Amino acid sequence: MPKALRLPGVVLLLAILATAPHFAQSIYYERPVETAPQEETIGDGYKTPEVQKPLPRHFWLQWLDVLLLGAAMGAAVWIVLARRRRRWLVWLNIASLGYFGFYREGCICPIGSIQNVTVALADPTYSIPIVAVAVFFLPLFVALFFGRAFCGGVCPLGAMQELVLLRPVHVPRRLDQALGLLKYVYLGLAIVFALKPALSRDFLICRFDPFVGFFRFSGEASMLTVGAVFLIGGMFIGRPYCRYLCPYGGLLSWTTRLANRGVTITPDKELDCGLCTEACPYGAIDKMRAVRRKCLYCARCYESCPRDGELAHAKEELIEIGGPR
Numbered sequence: 001m002p003k004a005l006r007l008p009g010v011v012l013l014l015a016i017l018a019t020a021p022h023f024a025q026s027i028y029y030e031r032p033v034e035t036a037p038q039e040e041t042i043g044d045g046y047k048t049p050e051v052q053k054p055l056p057r058h059f060w061l062q063w064l065d066v067l068l069l070g071a072a073m074g075a076a077v078w079i080v081l082a083r084r085r086r087r088w089l090v091w092l093n094i095a096s097l098g099y100f101g102f103y104r105e106g107c108i109c110p111i112g113s114i115q116n117v118t119v120a121l122a123d124p125t126y127s128i129p130i131v132a133v134a135v136f137f138l139p140l141f142v143a144l145f146f147g148r149a150f151c152g153g154v155c156p157l158g159a160m161q162e163l164v165l166l167r168p169v170h171v172p173r174r175l176d177q178a179l180g181l182l183k184y185v186y187l188g189l190a191i192v193f194a195l196k197p198a199l200s201r202d203f204l205i206c207r208f209d210p211f212v213g214f215f216r217f218s219g220e221a222s223m224l225t226v227g228a229v230f231l232i233g234g235m236f237i238g239r240p241y242c243r244y245l246c247p248y249g250g251l252l253s254w255t256t257r258l259a260n261r262g263v264t265i266t267p268d269k270e271l272d273c274g275l276c277t278e279a280c281p282y283g284a285i286d287k288m289r290a291v292r293r294k295c296l297y298c299a300r301c302y303e304s305c306p307r308d309g310e311l312a313h314a315k316e317e318l319i320e321i322g323g324p325r
């Protein structure tokens with residue numbers, strides 16, 4: 001994170017953490033379920049716990065989520081590809097983390113919707129809301145043209161990891177490549193478990209989401225611990241969940257191969273000085289060019305570029321106001 005943004009970023013993150021429980025959506029309950037065995041059939045003074053079902057979210061609010069998802073991705077593309085400003089992207093990360101993470105409590109997200117889409121394709125009796133379909137396809141569609149804008153500016157899981165990255169170390173290339181295969185194994189397992197018959201079906205991606213417990217301020221201790229390990233490890237290894245485990249990241253990485261626009265490290269002529277390779281915490285620069293399928297759209301490499309970093313922008317601004325050339 002740029003130095004100027006470190007303090008406000010941390011303050012805002014702490015403020016979100018402190019206030020999120022008050023702003024998080026309350027879940028309304030209704031309709032006690034009476035199909036379970038009742039107290040009188042069980043006997044021995046057994047008390048049936050109240051099992052209840054949450055009301056669905058209003059239709060227009062669901063579409064508002066889709067609209068915001070599209071707008072945030074549009075903003076990420078504009079900031080990264082047109083304006084080339086990491087600073088603005090950090091603010092977008094913070095806003096997305098606040099809305100899609102803490103306010104919407106990490107749901108609905110394209111990562112988990114992999115399973116709903118899989119079941120809907122295989123089981124004609126299973127219906128899936130059109131909003132879930134839109135949330136699943138929209139980031140892939142954008143990646144098809146512009147690269148992984150969803151990962152760079154919108155995904156709350158990615159934003160959380162992006163904001164905790166303090167001192168990135170480089171993972172040796174071979175190890176990075178080998179670990180990168182895990183996400184495809186996980187994707188395969190998630191599909192296999194989603195395709196099981198209804199009674200034994202399991203949505204692994206949602207059950208083992210390491211960050212959703214933080215967004216909801218609740219969850220199993222084991223998963224909160226895993227999430228904490230990812231965040232602590234993520235202070236040194238850039239976005240470990242994104243690079244090595246996220247199954248949707250695997251799909252995005254394949255879709256991005258077809259994109260004809262993406263991050264280019266300098267706005268015009270490459271200097272081939274190699275500073276950007278050092279600056280990329282995700283091992284996404286090879287032979288001094290951004291590798292689109294790995295590039296997480298973080299715009300860190302711009303800052304290190306003598307043709308495009310803070311100094312270059314300061315010079316441009318001086319020229320605009322008629323200062324020294």
Ligand code: SF4
Pocket residue numbers: 111150151152155156157158159241242243246247248249250
């Ligand atoms: S790789 Fe997965 S978790 Fe990471 S930012 Fe992209 S979609 Fe989110």
Ligand code: SF4
Pocket residue numbers: 263279280281282283284285290291294295296297298299300301302
């Ligand atoms: S090449 Fe690396 S540093 Fe540059 S935007 Fe992509 S992931 Fe970030």
